Amino acid sequence: MPAYRGRFAPSPTGPLHAGSLLAALGSWLLARQAGGQWLVRIEDVDPPREVAGAAQAQLATLAAFGLHPDGGVDYQSERGHLYLAALERLLADGLAFECHCSRSELAAVGGIHRRCVAAQPRPDPAIRLRVPDGCEIAFDDAVHGRIVQRVDTEVGDFVLRRSDGLWAYQLAVVVDDAEQGITDVVRGADLLDSTPRQRLLQRALGLPTPRYAHLPLLLGADGRKLSKSEAALPVSLDDPLATLRLLWACLGQAPLADERTRTTAEFLREAVAAFHLERVPTRAPPVSAAAHNANANSRA
Known part of the structure; x- marks a missing residue:
């Protein structure tokens, strides 16, 4: 088993929005930077909240952004x-x-x-x-x-x-997380206050404890969490590179050179090498401001 194993675990309650994709990108970057594995797990244990076809749409979005898991996709409904x-x-x-x-x-x-x-x-x-x-x-x-x-x-x-x-x-x-050998949980800060409960459960069951990194939540211009904001539209697949630049800025990272990141694959390759976890802020700017900054950086 690799020394580092991360995961992205969306709930199939709708299409991925930018906040979800930021968590996916951050966890993928850290796993790739560590030379480890990155898994995808669909957390479908709440059927009343599920949306038909959402899981397949989420996986298609990840693939369109070049975020491919190592191995097959696991479903909580089968566990x-x-x-x-x-x-x-x-x-x-x-x-x-x-x-x-x-x-x-x-x-x-x-x-x-x-x-x-x-x-x-x-x-x-x-x-x-x-x-x-x-x-x-x-x-x-x-x-x-x-x-x-x-x-x-x-x-x-x-x-x-x-x-x-x-x-x-x-x-x-x-x-x-224990059964899949997850060593590092990288996810949104909305789950930060759940972590003590999970650590208590790990202790009660005698399970290993992963390392944790909670990425900033994306806020809409109205200051609300993006998933609850009117700005939480599905991520567009028309221009993945532009969205990746936006998310990169929200993660507090220094802009990447345009001439070396003309495709999604090039961007991700450069991003793995350039990503610094210590630059990630506890709070991200509203998406509208981040988009402006990302566009300005791309013109610099």
Whole structure:
């Protein structure tokens, strides 16, 4: 197994937008720069939110931008047996428990689960991780530095399997990263506060802990996260090179010479050699401003 193995793991809830592609590009660049492998995993554990054909469209977009995974694509919907085995271990060890609380009952106590307050048992309880009192998780993120979270008071006992029987993201991602030998998780900063929960789960299951780097979120001109902004249109495949230049600027990197990056393949080759993780900002400029800067740099 290579010393470095990264991944990109989109949910098939729609086409890739620029923010998703930035995470894909950043994780691909770091994997290629390290001489490691880059995997793609489709996180399709929430069927009610899936859009028909979205996974295939996302893979086609990655290919159009020259971001090709090493090996086949994995689908979480085919990995339920792995999640079940992990859940059964946690239950057997007393680290997970059935929760019969309804949403309204949880809301009445502030939404953070520390004990079951259900008036009566449910036929379809959720399964939660038992978070110890005083549980503090700290780690060093390659972009954001030291992160500390009191999981018991800020998050509480979190869900591993939902009351509708669907697997929760936190359990699925931890099991998958370990089973696939992921050494480095490079993703968007919207998942930064999920990392302490995942590290706690890794500890409970005796799994290795990857290194983490959370890339800046792209914001629309309205200041909202791009995926929730009116600017979150699907990434156009008409001019991949222009989009790559935009994302490169959002990653805080020095502009690449036009004469050496006339094609997507040339751009990616130069980008692998020139990428510096320490230049990545914790916050990216709004997409409209980044686009202006990228265009100005290309004319310089």
